[in-house]
Amino acid sequence: MTMKNLKHYICIVAGLTLLSSCKPNIDTPKPSKGSADFSRYIAVGNSLTAGYADGGLYLAGQQNSYPSIIAKQMQAVGGGAFTQPLFSADQANGSGYLTLAGFNADGTPITAPVTSNLAVRGQIAIPGFGNVTLYTKYTGEINNYGVPGIKLEQITYAPYGNLNGYYERLLPNPSPTNNTAYIDFVTAKPFTFFSNWLGNNDALSYATSGGAGDVLTDKALFGQLYAYAIGRLTATGAKGVVATVPDVTAVPYFNTVTTTAILAGVQKANPSVQAIFINALVSGNTYAPRAATAKDLMVLTFPTSKIGQPVSTPYGPLPYGLTPYTPIDNQYVLDEKEVALTEDYISSYNITIKAVAASKGLAVFDAYTFLNNIKKNGLVVDGVGINSGYISGGLFSLDGIHLTPRGYAIVANGFIQAINAKYGSSIPLVNVSDYNGVKFP
Template structure:
C-alpha cells in the first residue's frame, strides 16, 4: 500500500511538471522608436559589398546593408535598391578568384577579366587615369563608394576622380560638380547607417605609408560632425561604425617577416635578417633589419627576395642587405603602424563622441574585429577567425569581407540598433552565407 501511494505521488508530480512546462516566448519583430521605411547606407567599399579585390554583382548582392535591409522588412523596412551591375556585366570592375594551391600550400589567385562593366579609361591631368564604369540610373539606397574618404565628401570635383562614384552621377567625367554629401542627402530618408572614414587611414597603410597620407584628425573631426549633423537634420535616426585597427586584417598578417626569413634561411642559413627602408621621423627613412613589428603587405612578391640588384657597391641580393632594402610600398614599418593606430584612435574618438551627442547607435567595429583576431568567433555553430582564406571572414584581398563576413557585420549593426532604439530586428542566418569559393 505504501508503495502504491508512493507511485501515485510520483505520477501526480510528473503530471504537474508537464502542466507547468515553461513557455518559450520569442519577442515579435518590432521597429521600436526607429523608422526603417527608407533606409540608406553611407560608406565606402565595405558598404558597397566590395570583395576579392573588386566590386562585382555577387559581392553587391551580399553587402552588409543589403543583408540588414532584408532583416528590416519584418519591422517596417521598405525597398532597398542598390546600384547593381547588370547580369551581362556581372563581374563589374573585375576581381580575384582562387584557382588552386602551390606545392607548398600557398594560394594561387587569378583575375577575372570577362563580363566587366568598364566603359573606358580617362586620363586626368595632374591626377592620373580614372577607370570609368557603365552608368547606373535609378533610385539608390546603398551609397557605398569604393575608395572614398571622409576627406572627400565635400569636394565638388570628386565625381570626376572616382569611377565608382562617377557611375552613379548623371554627368560624365570631367563635368561633375556634385559633392558626395549633397548626393546622399538629396532625397529624404528615415534611417541611415554610416561607415565612412576607413580609407582615411587604410589608404596610407595599404600603400606601406608610401603612396598616401593620413587624414589630419582635426579635419576628420570637423567633417564627421558636418556629416552627422547633415544626416540627422531631418530627424532621421541611424547607426555608425568605428574604424577597424589595420593590424587586425589579413592584409598585414599573412606574409610575415618571420615566414620570409625562415624560407630564405632554408636555402642560405647564413642570412640573419631582412632589411627594410623604415621611417625614422618626419619624412626621413633609413635601412634597418626588419622585426615582427613591421607589417609586410599581402601583395608583396616574395620571389623578389634575394634577386640580384645593381648598386654602387656591386650586385647585391634584394632585401638582404642595407643597400637593397625591401621597398617602402611593401612594408608598413613599426613607426608607420604607430602613426596609423594613433590616427584611427583619434578618428574613432570623433565618431563615437559625435554619435553619442546625437543619440545614435554605435557598432564598435574596432573592438569587434580586434577581438576576433585575438580569440576567433563562433556563431551559428560556425568557427571563424582572421586568418587569410581559412578564417572564412575575409575575402581574397585580405581587407574586405566574404558574404559570411558581411552577414556577421550586418548582425553587429543590427544588435547595436536593437539595443539603442528598443527595436527587435531579427538577426541574419550567418550559415546561409558562404565564405571563400574554393576551386
C-alpha cells in the first residue's frame, strides 16, 4: 500500500513537471529586410545622432544613441556590425555632463556637473574663431558619424574639423591641420544604408542663444546643401531614412522657465510689479524693450536670480528685468518675433527635407510632427506616460533639448517604422520599457 502510494505520488509529480514545461505557442512575424540592404548602415547627423544627453557627450549616452538602437534591431534583418566612436571606459564621462543632484524646497531641480574621467585632451585657440576644446582622438571603424554642434551649413567646409572638437576627435590629424569636409568624411567608405538627421542646429543654435549669438541658415542655402548631401549619400545606390527638424519651441529648454512663473515669483516679494521686461526684436536687427508676454520664451539656463538685482543706468540703479531700462538680456529670451522667425525657417527646412527625400525615394521620419504631437497630447508607451515637461516628462534629458534613453528609444522606433513603411522591411521595434528617463538621486 505504501509503495503503491509512493509510486502514484511519483507519477503525479512527474506528470506535473512535464506539464510545467509546456509553453503556449505564439506566431511571431518573420523579420524581412524588404527592398533595403542594411549590411553597412551609417548614421549622419549632429548631437542627437551622437547620443548627446544631459548637456554632454559621454559613454552611456553614446551607447544609447538612436542609431545604435536602430542598428541593433537591424541585425534581425541582415544588419552588419555597427561601431560607434565611443569614449574609453577610463574617460567614460567624455565632455562631462549634468546629473540631477536633488530638488530645492520649491521643487525646482538642482543639477550638478560631472567633471571627473573626462576625455578632454586640451584646448586650442583658432584665430578668428575662438577656443576649441579638444577630446581624446578616436581611431577605428565608424558607423555613427554624429557630430555635436554641426550644422548642415558646415558639411562642405573643409576646415570645419579644426573648429569642432567632436569632429576633430574622429579625424586623423590634430586641429588646426585638418582639411576634410564632413560630407567627404562620412562618404569615404562604402555603405548600403544611411540615416541623416542634419539641419537641427541651423535653427537651434540661433534659438538657444536667444536669437543673439548665432544666425539662421539661409533657406536657399539650406535647400542647396540638403540636396547636395542627399546626392552624395545616395550616389552609390544606398537607401536611407531622413528626419525633419523638430520645432525648437517644442523642447523644455524653452518652456520650463516662463514669463508667468518669473512674474509670479517677483510678485510674491513685491506685489506691485506688473511686468517683466525684455529686449525684443522689432524688425531686422532692431531690438527694443517691452513687457514680456507668455509668447516670449525664456531659455532654461536663464539665471532667474538676476531678476531684481540693481543695474546701474543713466537714471540711477534700477532692478534687472523689471523696468524698460533694464530689460532681460537678449541672449536669455527667444521673443515672440524670434520664435516666429525660427518657426518660419524650420518649416521651410522641412519642406526642403521632405521634397529632397521624395525625389530620391527615401524614408522620412517626421520628427517635427512627432515631437509636436507629444508636446500637445503627450504619449503613452507600454504603460509609461511621456510628455514634453522638463525632467518629469521622461523624454528630454537634463539639458532640455537632447533626449533621455527612453526618448532616443522612442525616436529609434519612429525611424524604424518609417524605414519599414518605405522599404517593406520588418525591422523589429525596440522594447521602449527597457529604456529609462532622467535618473533621480
